[in-house]
Amino acid sequence: MENNNKQKILNAAIILFQDKGYYGTGLNEILRKSDCPKGSLYYYFPNGKEQLALESIEMTKNFVDGMIRRNLEKIDDPAESMKTFVREMAENVYVDNDDLSSFQSNRKISINLIALETSKTNDNIRKACEGAYSTFEKAYFDKLVENGFDDDKAKEVSKTIESLIEGAILMSTVKKDDTYILNVADIIYDLIKKSS
Amino acid sequence: MENNNKQKILNAAIILFQDKGYYGTGLNEILRKSDCPKGSLYYYFPNGKEQLALESIEMTKNFVDGMIRRNLEKIDDPAESMKTFVREMAENVYVDNDDLSSFQSNRKISINLIALETSKTNDNIRKACEGAYSTFEKAYFDKLVENGFDDDKAKEVSKTIESLIEGAILMSTVKKDDTYILNVADIIYDLIKKSS
DNA sequence: GTCTATAGTACGATAGAC
DNA sequence: GTCTATCGTACTATAGAC
Numbered sequence: 001m002e003n004n005n006k007q008k009i010l011n012a013a014i015i016l017f018q019d020k021g022y023y024g025t026g027l028n029e030i031l032r033k034s035d036c037p038k039g040s041l042y043y044y045f046p047n048g049k050e051q052l053a054l055e056s057i058e059m060t061k062n063f064v065d066g067m068i069r070r071n072l073e074k075i076d077d078p079a080e081s082m083k084t085f086v087r088e089m090a091e092n093v094y095v096d097n098d099d100l101s102s103f104q105s106n107r108k109i110s111i112n113l114i115a116l117e118t119s120k121t122n123d124n125i126r127k128a129c130e131g132a133y134s135t136f137e138k139a140y141f142d143k144l145v146e147n148g149f150d151d152d153k154a155k156e157v158s159k160t161i162e163s164l165i166e167g168a169i170l171m172s173t174v175k176k177d178d179t180y181i182l183n184v185a186d187i188i189y190d191l192i193k194k195s196s
Numbered sequence: 197m198e199n200n201n202k203q204k205i206l207n208a209a210i211i212l213f214q215d216k217g218y219y220g221t222g223l224n225e226i227l228r229k230s231d232c233p234k235g236s237l238y239y240y241f242p243n244g245k246e247q248l249a250l251e252s253i254e255m256t257k258n259f260v261d262g263m264i265r266r267n268l269e270k271i272d273d274p275a276e277s278m279k280t281f282v283r284e285m286a287e288n289v290y291v292d293n294d295d296l297s298s299f300q301s302n303r304k305i306s307i308n309l310i311a312l313e314t315s316k317t318n319d320n321i322r323k324a325c326e327g328a329y330s331t332f333e334k335a336y337f338d339k340l341v342e343n344g345f346d347d348d349k350a351k352e353v354s355k356t357i358e359s360l361i362e363g364a365i366l367m368s369t370v371k372k373d374d375t376y377i378l379n380v381a382d383i384i385y386d387l388i389k390k391s392s
Numbered sequence: 393g394t395c396t397a398t399a400g401t402a403c404g405a406t407a408g409a410c
Numbered sequence: 411g412t413c414t415a416t417c418g419t420a421c422t423a424t425a426g427a428c
Contacts, residue, residue, distance in 0.1 A: 130371050164383075170308060171359045184359060187356060239412070
């Protein structure tokens with residue numbers, strides 16, 4: 001497999017950047033976790049650590065976007081589907097899985113740490129994070145428009161939903177308490193019902 | 197002044213940890229910004245970088261707690277006072293002030309970055325951040341109880357308020373867009389009105 | 393293409409002069 | 411108490427063998 005090493009490095013980087021951050025994670029640590037030599041890293045990522053971060057964010061963005069859309073289409077009513085989707089997130093908050101393969105199924109995925117780290121120090125990475133957040137908002141936006149919301153209202157509500165979710169992930173991560181996510185699920189339900 | 201250097205180091209550390217993070221900020225950078233020699237740092241903070249972070253968080257906690265309480269007591273109605281307070285936060289989101297003295301007046305203050313960085317790597321610092329968030333929640337809790345909320349409802353609502361505010365700060369920081377904060381001000385208003 | 397050895401720099405921390 | 415010089419380590423990145 002030609003790019004097996006590339007994927008192994010990416011998988012390790014995604015987990016480490018998420019848990020320990022961009023500046024808290026060393027390239028040596030990524031290589032140790034992925035069991036690849038340093039030569040592979042600079043062969044597949046000639047622009048080094050920054051490129052590795054950019055591709056990690058891109059992959060995370062696509063993965064989460066798919067996950068959101070798959071969940072939201074399970075239930076027609078937008079308020080119900082959002083509430084159910086957010087509540088299921090709470091079940092995965094405590095999953096502290098280091099296994100490289102399982103992060104695709106039930107691992108909590110978040111770019112909040114690397115986004116904050118680079119908001120004032122690396123505008124390329126910051127913009128990539130901004131794009132990811134906008135992609136998630138677009139998934140909520142599409143669900144709302146499909147259900148009769150006009151564009152302006154859907155835009156406002158989807159931005160608010162994204163903000164509520166990321167705040168709840170932040171708090172539940174730091175305080176190790178999933179009630180923040182459960183509370184926000186209800187807030188989002190009410191917000192959509194009230195706006196429709 | 198005996199501990200003038202200590203305060204200068206703390207002020208520089210608070211700003212740098214906030215903007216560049218715990219792992220993204222070097223002690224040499226803190227000393228350069230504070231114009232102090234390395235000897236001072238280890239004299240006042242014998243436990244090094246971790247102690248510096250713990251005292252930075254403690255000082256931030258007390259400063260923000262006072263700011264919240266001073267703002268909330270300006271208006272009696274809890275929903276109105278929270279909404280006004282949060283809306284005023286939006287005005288300071290873009291302030292990118294490096295001046296060491298002015299951060300006490302109008303600088304945006306947040307521990308979100310260091311909290312996420314240490315949530316899986318340093319439990320001492322993580323616990324200090326957890327305590328700071330709980331202190332802010334207590335300020336919201338007290339305002340609600342003063343206005344007739346029972347303890348259980350006030351606890352739930354104050355936790356949700358804290359989560360909403362931190363999420364909005366996160367999003368507005370990364371996307372450089374203060375509408376997230378303005379939207380959340382309205383959500384909090386509705387939440388308090390609906391719960392009272 | 394794949395990998396190792398290493399350069400060059402910045403890090404956190406300390407020893408010891410004054 | 412205050413400060414400087416420096417230690418040992420880890421970092422990102424590169425050069426060059428195979």
